[in-house]
Amino acid sequence: IGCPTSAQEIARTLVDILPYIETRQLSSGIYNFCSDGPCSWYEFAKEIFMVAEKMGFPTPKNVYPISSLEYPTKAVRPAYSVLNCSKIYKEFKIESHSWKNTILPVVRKL
Numbered sequence: 001i002g003c004p005t006s007a008q009e010i011a012r013t014l015v016d017i018l019p020y021i022e023t024r025q026l027s028s029g030i031y032n033f034c035s036d037g038p039c040s041w042y043e044f045a046k047e048i049f050m051v052a053e054k055m056g057f058p059t060p061k062n063v064y065p066i067s068s069l070e071y072p073t074k075a076v077r078p079a080y081s082v083l084n085c086s087k088i089y090k091e092f093k094i095e096s097h098s099w100k101n102t103i104l105p106v107v108r109k110l
Helices: 007-023 041-054 086-092 099-108
Strands: none
Touching: 007 086, 007 099, 041 099
């Protein structure tokens, strides 16, 4: 489970925080950012294919969920990797958008 975040969403957020960085003394540290709403890879894939199908792209008829054990990777990843973004929200008045709303602009570029 994670929060998929598009490059466009990250870029928009960086542009939004630039004025704060130039005009304020900031606390140091790590600022997490991700789109709003956790989901599984299965949910993410289903949403991508649904948007792509509406745009006329060929898509698989069925998407089936599998466990992480059934999809081994070289990298060990936590089962739940949703970031705590409260610091960036508070410090920069950032609003997060749903990852679902960021799929259409990405698929349009295909």
